[in-house]
Amino acid sequence: xxxxxxxxxxxxxxxxxxxxxxxxxxxxQTAAVPLRPDLRPDPMRTSEDVDVFQAFYTSLxxxxxxxxxxxxxxxxxxxxxxxxxxxxxxxxxxxxxWARRGYAALAxxxxxxxxxxxxxxxxxxxxxTYGIVDRSVYSYRGFYADAWRGVDFLLGRYxxxxxxxxxxxxxxxxxxxxxxxxxxxxxxxxxxxxxxLTGYVDSIELTHTYPYEEINDYLRQRPESxxxxxxxxxxxxxxxxxxxxxxxxxxxxxxxxxxxxxxxxYALFDKIASADKKLYAYHDQGHSAGSAEHGPVIVDFFDxxxxxx
Amino acid sequence: MPTPESPYAKPADFDDYWNGxxxxxxxxxxxxxxxxxxxxxxxxxxxxxxxxxxxxxxxLFGYLSVPKGSGPFPAIYWPPAYASVLQIIPQGTxxxxxxxxxxxxxxxxxxxxxxxxxxxMIPGLLTLGIESPLxxxxxxxxxxxxxxxxxxxxxxxxxxxxxxxxxxxxxxxAVALGGGASYLVCAPALFMxxxxxxxxxxxxxxxxxxxxxxxxxxxREVVADTLSYFDLRAFAPSVRAHTLLMAGAKGxxxxxxxxxxxxxxxxxxxxxxxxxxxxxxxxxxxxxxxADSLQLGDPILPEHWR
Numbered sequence: 001x002x003x004x005x006x007x008x009x010x011x012x013x014x015x016x017x018x019x020x021x022x023x024x025x026x027x028x029q030t031a032a033v034p035l036r037p038d039l040r041p042d043p044m045r046t047s048e049d050v051d052v053f054q055a056f057y058t059s060l061x062x063x064x065x066x067x068x069x070x071x072x073x074x075x076x077x078x079x080x081x082x083x084x085x086x087x088x089x090x091x092x093x094x095x096x097x098w099a100r101r102g103y104a105a106l107a108x109x110x111x112x113x114x115x116x117x118x119x120x121x122x123x124x125x126x127x128x129t130y131g132i133v134d135r136s137v138y139s140y141r142g143f144y145a146d147a148w149r150g151v152d153f154l155l156g157r158y159x160x161x162x163x164x165x166x167x168x169x170x171x172x173x174x175x176x177x178x179x180x181x182x183x184x185x186x187x188x189x190x191x192x193x194x195x196x197l198t199g200y201v202d203s204i205e206l207t208h209t210y211p212y213e214e215i216n217d218y219l220r221q222r223p224e225s226x227x228x229x230x231x232x233x234x235x236x237x238x239x240x241x242x243x244x245x246x247x248x249x250x251x252x253x254x255x256x257x258x259x260x261x262x263x264x265x266y267a268l269f270d271k272i273a274s275a276d277k278k279l280y281a282y283h284d285q286g287h288s289a290g291s292a293e294h295g296p297v298i299v300d301f302f303d304x305x306x307x308x309x
Numbered sequence: 310m311p312t313p314e315s316p317y318a319k320p321a322d323f324d325d326y327w328n329g330x331x332x333x334x335x336x337x338x339x340x341x342x343x344x345x346x347x348x349x350x351x352x353x354x355x356x357x358x359x360x361x362x363x364x365x366x367x368x369l370f371g372y373l374s375v376p377k378g379s380g381p382f383p384a385i386y387w388p389p390a391y392a393s394v395l396q397i398i399p400q401g402t403x404x405x406x407x408x409x410x411x412x413x414x415x416x417x418x419x420x421x422x423x424x425x426x427x428x429x430m431i432p433g434l435l436t437l438g439i440e441s442p443l444x445x446x447x448x449x450x451x452x453x454x455x456x457x458x459x460x461x462x463x464x465x466x467x468x469x470x471x472x473x474x475x476x477x478x479x480x481x482x483a484v485a486l487g488g489g490a491s492y493l494v495c496a497p498a499l500f501m502x503x504x505x506x507x508x509x510x511x512x513x514x515x516x517x518x519x520x521x522x523x524x525x526x527x528x529r530e531v532v533a534d535t536l537s538y539f540d541l542r543a544f545a546p547s548v549r550a551h552t553l554l555m556a557g558a559k560g561x562x563x564x565x566x567x568x569x570x571x572x573x574x575x576x577x578x579x580x581x582x583x584x585x586x587x588x589x590x591x592x593x594x595x596x597x598x599x600a601d602s603l604q605l606g607d608p609i610l611p612e613h614w615r
Contacts, residue, residue, distance in 0.1 A: 003613050044524045045432070047511075089394040091431050093513050100511075114393050114431060123421060124394040125349075208404045209611050210397065217348050256589040258401040258611035286589030286614070287401055292558075293586075 005255050007281075009263035011199050015240045022135065022235055023183065030060045030145045035152050039069065049073050050099040054115075055106065057153045060145035066115035067150065068092060068107040070099035071159065078161035079104045080306035083150045085169030085176035086113065088196060088211050089124055101299065102307065104160050106153060108176075110146035112139070128214040133228040135235045140197065144183075144236070147176045151184045164188060164306045168298060170289065171260060172196045174251075175238045178268065181249060182241035189305035190249040191298045194257055194289040198238040199264030201230055206261035239264070242271035248305050249277045252294045254285030315505040317570075319543040326442060326538055327486060330452050333364045339460055343373065349397060353377055354407035356397065363418070363456045364449060370422035371415040371457060372397045374407045375466050382411045383471035383603050386461050386490065388454035388483050389417025390476060391499060391514055393424075393431055401592070403611040411466050415457035417450040417479070435499065435517040440531055442538045447479070447500075451539075454483035462489040471603050474550070475595075478541060481552075481571075485544035492602050493548060493577075494595055496555035497563060500539045501571065504532070509562045545571035552579045553598045558586050589614060 016022070038056040045052035045068075055069040072079070081104040086092040091114045098105035111120040112127055122130035122139055131137035154160045167180045170193030178198070181190035196211075203212045204219075215233075219226055234240060249272060253265035262281070269279045280297065282290030303309040320326070342360040349356035349372075359371040374397065376382050385406070387399065395416035398406065406412070416422050419429025429437075429446075438444035458474065461467055473492035474480045478500040484493045499514060507518040522529055537543070552575050557563035565572070565581045572579040580598065584591050593614055600608035 003615055005613075044520050047520075047523060089392070089396065089400060091393050094432065094516075096511060096516075125397065207612050209401050210404070211400060213404050220351070221348050254587075254589065256613045258403075258589070258592070258613050261613065284590055285587050286592060288586070288588040291586075 003256060005262045005266070007266045009202075009266055011239055011264065011267035012201050013199055013237045013239045013267075014234060016231070016234050019235060019240055026060065026141060026145055027148070027183065030149060033058055033060060033062055035149070035156065037153055037156055045094055047096065050096045051075070052094055052096065055153065057149060059111070059149045060142045063111050063119045063142060063146070064116070065111060065146045065149065066109040066113070067153070068094045070095050070105045072099050072102055075104070075159050077159070079159050080164035080302075081106065081154045081160045081166070082302065082306075083108065083147075083154070083165070083167040083180065085147055085167065085173035085180070086110070087170065088127070088172040101303075103302075104154065104157065106150050108147055108150050110143045112143070116146075125210065125214045125217075128211050129218040132215070132218060132232055133225050135232045138232050138236065140236045144176070144179050147180050148184055151180070151186050155186065162186060166190060166302050166306050168192070168302070170194050170291065171287065174260075178238040178245070179241045181247055182244035188247050189302055190245070190247055191301055192249065193252045193291065193294070194254060194260045194287055195238055195251065195265060195268055196260045197236060198260065198268045200233040200237055202264050202267070203261050206263055207258065209258055211259070239268050239271055242268055243273045245272050245274050247274060247276075248301075249274050250280065250297065250301050251277070252280040252282065252289045252297075254282050254287060254289040256284065256286045257289060259287040315502050317502065317537070317540060317542050320534070320537050323538060323543055330364065330448060331455070331486060334452050334456060337362050337364050337366050339456060341460060346372075351404070351407065353405070359413075359460070361456055361460055364452045365418070367418045367427075367449065367453070368423070369416060369418065369453050369456065370395065371413055371460070374398070374412040376408055376411065380411070380466040381468035382466060383409065383605065384411040384413065384461055384467045384473070385599075386458055386472060386474045387412075387414040388457055388474065388476045388480050389415055389420060389450050390479065391431070391434060393421055393429060395420050395422055401588070401611060403609050406609045409605065409609055411461070411464065413457065413461045415453065417453040419446070419450075432513055432517045432520070435514050436521040439521065439535050440528065442535045445535050445539075447539055451479055451482045451486065454479045455487035458483050458487045458489040473599055473603065478539075481541055481548060482539070482544055484550050485547040488549070490550045492599065493550040493552040494555065494599065495552060497541055497568060497571070500536065501541045501563065501568065503536050503540070504529075506562050542570050546574045546576060548575050549577045551577045551602060553595065554579055554581045555591065555595065556581055556583050558584045
């Protein structure tokens with residue numbers, strides 16, 4: 001008898017009344033910071049078919065953020081672009097495969113990741129609970145802004161077609177995909193896998209595995225802070241961003257996901273506002289969420305929406 | 310598709326090279342410092358941060374979790390990995406396993422918490438110092454892995470003969486060189502016929518080798534020579550632990566048949582498992598294998614695997 005997921009699971013997440021006001025403020029603060037983009041060729045990582053660059057830009061609170069930027073060799077035409085958002089503990093890979101398919105590809109390393117650690121580095125474990133009692137200092141306030149700022153970087157690139165930008169990622173990258181698609185109207189297509197940062201308060205009851213267990217560790221030490229923690233997390237929960245998503249979007253989940261409970265994936269998908277949305281729920285799949293089978297689905301999805309293929 | 314195995318000759322001074330590393334390790338006392346981390350304590354386990362000296366000398370960091378109650382307990386050791394983050398227990402593992410096992414995860418030099426003075430870059434780590442077997446960073450990382458297993462074996466809380474080492478290539482290196490484990494779960498990724506495998510992929514981490522050779526093509530023989538000291542085929546005959554080899558999916562570069570050169574010579578016997586491309590199915594198999602091997606009854610699983 002295997003675990004059975006209730007697809008009609010009702011999340012406990014509630015949206016704060018001033019949710020939009022809070023994030024409008026963060027966006028305005030971020031926009032006031034000069035982007036200062038810097039692109040440095042990386043000859044060692046460049047191959048016969050892909051040019052690789054180390055890219056940098058400035059984000060909220062003047063934090064300098066790193067990324068990998070890849071282009072098809074010698075690209076001059078207006079290209080579709082993909083933002084690749086990273087997982088929680090992994091460091092961003094170099095997105096050469098997207099460039100081989102004809103995209104400008106930007107793989108983000110938000111604050112705290114390798115090459116973006118000099119100004120902010122709560123560590124792992126640590127990132128998930130840093131400043132968790134105060135939304136104005138919570139780690140993901142800047143982390144989300146760093147991801148959204150990637151759109152500004154692409155908009156400044158002459159080789160990128162600003163009407164054809166997509167975002168994708170799995171796990172934390174899935175969560176960042178959701179909030180980026182919600183908060184940046186320039187995103188025209190999104191593919192989110194096994195979304196993390198989704199149903200935080202549900203997840204800490206549905207599973208007792210890291211990374212979500214970081215929050216349980218925190219609450220075990222500071223039970224008196226529970227109300228503040230729940231209040232803060234409501235501002236960062238991807239379920240509360242979902243009603244702002246209007247672009248085409250696909251979401252994949254694993255029904256035996258031991259990291260990001262699939263119940264929260266269903267709850268998220270239910271709230272996505274886009275009329276063009278599709279959920280892929282994979283049986284016998286854990287946190288990999290059917291990636292081997294789903295990979296080609298993602299490629300076809302972006303080819304259709306960003307390349308018109 | 311797996312390619313035919315490349316010719317491999319163990320370097321003539323292979324044993325001297327690694328005996329030298331082990332001798333260097335012996336001359337570097339571990340001098341452990343162990344401090345509780347109250348934030349990660351539960352009603353069933355206490356977590357400690359551990360600092361240890363390895364060759365260099367270099368100070369390492371690890372997370373040691375000890376069940377509450379009277380031991381000794383079976384143990385799981387996760388040696389250093391090709392990753393910047395050191396996890397207490399791997400993401401997605403039931404925290405409850407800390408009730409049953411002493412667990413120890415060890416950051417090799419360059420990983421977080423062991424990244425001063427050297428912070429590893431990823432990509433970059435896999436080819437750092439690859440111009441010479443003596444300079445190659447994995448010489449130190451393998452030593453770090455052995456130091457970790459030595460530390461764990463020294464703990465009174467650990468039940469002898471019921472320690473399992475779980476990891477990638479460095480796990481096999483550590484068990485071959487350091488012993489101290491009765492069971493090994495190894496998913497080769499970096500050092501099994503490395504250049505031949507790298508030629509079949511454009512994916513990291515193996516793409517690091519391709520990047521390096523593309524920019525320094527004249528170094529191919531030098532790189533191959535360095536990697537020959539780390540090839541799992543040379544280490545496998547020294548592994549006496551009962552081993553689960555986690556192979557790639559059928560048809561992939563690391564499919565079971567590609568691992569035959571090591572699975573056939575592991576001295577403690579080997580079970581080779583072909584990935585079903587599901588972290589759930591693969592993880593379940595591994596958890597059950599460990600529980601069965603250590604005769605622990607049912608494995609302790611995360612909620613969504615029960």
